[in-house]
Amino acid sequence: xxxxxxxxxxxxxxxxxxxxxxxxxxxxxxxxxxxxxxxxxxxxxxxxxxxxxxxxxxxxxxxxxxxxxxxxxxxxxxxxxxxxxxxxxxxxxxxxxxxxxxxxxxxxxxxxxxxxxxxxxxxxxxxxxxxxxxxxxxxxxxxxxxxxxxxxxxxxxxxxxxxxxxxxxxxxxxxxxxxxxxxxxxxxxxxxxxxxxxxxxxxxxxxxxxxxxxxxxxxxxxxxxxxxxxxxxxxxxxxxxxxxxxxxxxxxxxxxxxxxxxxxxxxxxxxxxxxxxxxxxxxxxxxxxxxxxxxxxxxxxxxxxxxxxxxxxxxxxxxxxxxxxxxxxxxxxxxxxxxxxxxxxxxxxxxxxxxxxxxxxxxxxxxxxxxxxxxxxxxxxxxxxxxxxxxxxxxxxxxxxxxxxxxxxxxxxxxxxxxxxxxxxxxxxxxxxxxxxxxxxxxxxxxxxxxxxxxxxxxxx
Numbered sequence: 001x002x003x004x005x006x007x008x009x010x011x012x013x014x015x016x017x018x019x020x021x022x023x024x025x026x027x028x029x030x031x032x033x034x035x036x037x038x039x040x041x042x043x044x045x046x047x048x049x050x051x052x053x054x055x056x057x058x059x060x061x062x063x064x065x066x067x068x069x070x071x072x073x074x075x076x077x078x079x080x081x082x083x084x085x086x087x088x089x090x091x092x093x094x095x096x097x098x099x100x101x102x103x104x105x106x107x108x109x110x111x112x113x114x115x116x117x118x119x120x121x122x123x124x125x126x127x128x129x130x131x132x133x134x135x136x137x138x139x140x141x142x143x144x145x146x147x148x149x150x151x152x153x154x155x156x157x158x159x160x161x162x163x164x165x166x167x168x169x170x171x172x173x174x175x176x177x178x179x180x181x182x183x184x185x186x187x188x189x190x191x192x193x194x195x196x197x198x199x200x201x202x203x204x205x206x207x208x209x210x211x212x213x214x215x216x217x218x219x220x221x222x223x224x225x226x227x228x229x230x231x232x233x234x235x236x237x238x239x240x241x242x243x244x245x246x247x248x249x250x251x252x253x254x255x256x257x258x259x260x261x262x263x264x265x266x267x268x269x270x271x272x273x274x275x276x277x278x279x280x281x282x283x284x285x286x287x288x289x290x291x292x293x294x295x296x297x298x299x300x301x302x303x304x305x306x307x308x309x310x311x312x313x314x315x316x317x318x319x320x321x322x323x324x325x326x327x328x329x330x331x332x333x334x335x336x337x338x339x340x341x342x343x344x345x346x347x348x349x350x351x352x353x354x355x356x357x358x359x360x361x362x363x364x365x366x367x368x369x370x371x372x373x374x375x376x377x378x379x380x381x382x383x384x385x386x387x388x389x390x391x392x393x394x395x396x397x398x399x400x401x402x403x404x405x406x407x408x409x410x411x412x413x414x415x416x417x418x419x420x421x422x423x424x425x426x427x428x429x430x431x432x433x434x435x436x437x438x439x440x441x442x443x444x445x446x447x448x449x450x451x452x453x454x455x456x457x458x459x460x461x
Contacts (some may be wrong), residue, residue: 040383053095215259272314284313
């Protein structure tokens with residue numbers, strides 16, 4: 001078929017328009033009886049409940065940290081309770097990370113003071129009893145652990161939990177199992193290679209079914225700060241054994257800090273490398289892997305449109321099904337927020353594309369926007385722990401998005417506006433035979449796709 005678009009050029013003059021965001025996100029702040037100082041440090045969801053952490057929250061007399069729980073009621077989040085250990089003390093940094101799975105949530109505390117050894121940190125398990133979330137278990141670091149940050153990194157999957165430390169000691173991931181007797185430490189997972197402490201093994205570990213992923217984002221095997229991701233698989237006896245080491249693509253010098261952040265859903269693994277250099281330095285990239293047999297295989301590299309130096313794409317990520325949300329360090333398309341969150345989607349052919357940006361609506365300034373991200377595929381919550389409404393305090397906030405509402409199919413250049421450049425992008429896709437131009441969804445590219453695109457464009461977003 002001749003896909004010539006010359007006959008449609010006159011339509012362009014009638015197709016210049018602009019579109020505001022179709023709906024405003026819900027802005028969440030701490031309950032009035034809590035003195036916030038980092039609301040949005042961490043976020044998580046199980047689909048029904050959404051959790052927002054503030055490691056510097058002042059509860060009662062002390063800066064213990066807290067996790068605030070919200071329930072999705074008809075697409076709007078309603079505050080239900082605040083989680084704080086009954087024996088929490090000042091500077092515990094409760095809420096460092098949060099991991100939710102079903103009716104359980106695991107909360108990390110960076111410096112929780114255990115009876116025998118203060119300041120180690122650890123994990124706290126809460127379960128929903130039908131009315132509220134109650135503490136049902138605690139995960140203490142191993143007895144030989146010396147330091148702090150034992151709850152800096154947490155991951156929960158069913159009856160299995162993982163804790164690790166986000167700084168340089170130790171280089172282990174601790175595996176806990178739940179039983180009728182409570183939670184017990186079952187295994188200390190270590191790198192099969194002799195890494196040094198500063199290579200970051202276990203910096204942001206992720207559990208899923210029989211898999212454990214432990215990155216070493218400063219692994220110097222091939223080049224300083226090159227990075228890698230160690231993959232472990234649980235055997236029939238429940239022990240995690242080394243399965244695969246994922247290295248960044250060559251040339252290694254262009255893909256450093258590989259494994260700085262991970263996002264996993266099913267058989268799809270997203271690995272971010274902050275120090276990727278393509279058009280500019282430190283622009284960052286995300287590498288998509290799929291499970292093939294018993295190996296995780298690279299499928300696609302994601303970069304973003306109009307990269308700027310220092311963007312560090314993938315600094316934070318969240319993945320659910322065919323949706324990937326990823327932070328960059330840039331300030332977005334307006335000066336009202338520090339950082340941006342880009343939206344990528346996987347099409348029917350299995351290819352990921354950047355399709356837009358989730359833009360907050362702060363009254364003044366959304367500082368550190370995107371420092372935490374959680375999604376269930378239909379909604380997303382994005383933390384901005386230095387958000388403020390003016391004045392001298394920076395209490396933080398979180399923004400809850402209806403992702404269906406923020407979808408704008410004809411905005412093909414993903415700049416948040418409908419302009420002549422979107423129409424030109426459509427024509428380029430059409431001429432290239434790209435399935436993204438199949439706007440009538442019949443599997444073929446014909447004149448009717450132009451008409452369907454013009455209808456969508458004229459309708460706006």
